[in-house]
Amino acid sequence: MDQRPLGKTGINCSRLGWGAFKIGRNTGTKFPSSYDLPSEEEAVRLIHGMIDLGIDLIDTAPSYGLSEERLGMALKDRRDGVLLSTKIGEQFQDGESHHDFTSSAAVKSLQESLRRLQTDHVDLLLVHSDGHDQEILADEEYIETLLSMKEAGLTRAIGFSGKTPDGSRSAMDWADVLMIEYHPEDRSHEEVIAEAGRKQVGVLIKKALRSGHLSPDEALQFLYHDSPVADHITSLVIGSLSLKRMRANADLLM
Ligand SMILES: NC(=O)c1ccc[n+]([C@@H]2O[C@H](COP(=O)([O-])OP(=O)(O)OC[C@H]3O[C@@H](n4cnc5c(N)ncnc54)[C@H](OP(=O)(O)O)[C@@H]3O)[C@@H](O)[C@H]2O)c1
Known part of the structure; x- marks a missing residue:
């Protein structure tokens, strides 16, 4: 699969990344339909299948339920060549999100993520904002x-x-990478993406399909090809429990 540089980090990543939310959590979601969590065995098979498709960027978070733990299991012998992205700032317990943007919580959260992921480092650590971007x-x-x-x-x-666009803009002072929601129904971050491109800050797109509410054909035609900022997008991080649908998403890159 085509690779793009992740900003100035020296890391290259596949233009299609995989969001590993759905292997770990199925409550408090905004997807069009409900779903069962895959079994542990199915989750491991799915993770290996995504890598075999040529996807090397996998995005998770402590708030994605069993996701980190399952990735740890699947990747303990296949960590090389996989770019693992996780987050700090949000935990999901007893059906509710809890946010803590203190340094001590950040340190503890990353330690726990590394233990669950069975690795000594991640490739990308993102602040998981609750929307109060400027305060954080x-x-x-x-x-x-x-x-x-x-x-x-x-x-x-x-x-x-x-x-928020202002939050992403402020974060460019120190961030190697921004993760941004962007698709044909929400173009509010377009200028910020262009600015990130000019400053060589990596741009990962979340919710490219508006969490499954947009037609993949139209949304991906726009994001890969027609958007005025398509060249500044490093990778689309799309969530799916289906290898077939992720292969179709990769085919639309051509
Ligand atoms: N605050 C944050 O940092 C944040 C917030 C949201 C998301 N994210 C990251 O971004 C990732 C993606 O976000 P998302 O999952 O909310 O939204 P998304 O990628 O826009 O949409 C995922 C949904 O689209 C469906 N889908 C994928 N490919 C498809 C295809 N070819 N045809 C039909 N349906 C298709 C999936 O269903 P199937 O499983 O049935 O394929 C899934 O329900 C997350 O997993 C996470 O890693 C980060």
Whole structure:
């Protein structure tokens, strides 16, 4: 699969990435229909199948239920060549999200993610914003903590998964990568994506299909080819429990 540079990090990643939410959690979601979680065996087979499709970027988070633990199981002998992205700032317990954007919570969260993922480092660590982007980013100590995690080799790159264009813009001061919602029905981040491209900050797109509410043919034609900022997008991180549908998403790249 085609690769693109992830900003200035020196890391290249596949233009289609996989969001591993659905292997771990099926409550509190915005998908058009409900679904059963795959069994452990099915989840491991799916993870290996995604890598065999040529997808090397896998995105997870502590708030994605069993996702990190299942990725840890599947990748313990296949970690090389896989770019693992996880997050700090949000936990999901007893059916509810809890946010904590303090340095101590960040350190503890990453330690726990590394244990569940059975690895000594991740490739990308993103701040999982609750929408209060500017408040989170105003805390200099928090950003220093992220930079020191990178310095310590616990993550190769750091970034921000925010909800507002202003938040993404502010995060470019220190972020290697931004994770941004962008699709034909929400183009509010278009200028920020162009700015990130000019500054060589990596751009990962979340909810490219508006969590399954858009036609993949139309949304991916736009994001891969027709969007004025298509060249600035490093990778689309699409969620799916189906190898067949992810293969179709990859085929639309051609
Ligand atoms: N705040 C954050 O940081 C944040 C927020 C949201 C998402 N994310 C990341 O972005 C990833 C993607 O977001 P998302 O899952 O909400 O939205 P999405 O990628 O826009 O949509 C996923 C949905 O689209 C369906 N789908 C995928 N390919 C398809 C195809 N070819 N044909 C028909 N349906 C298809 C999937 O269903 P099937 O399973 O049936 O294929 C799934 O329900 C997440 O997994 C996560 O890693 C991050």
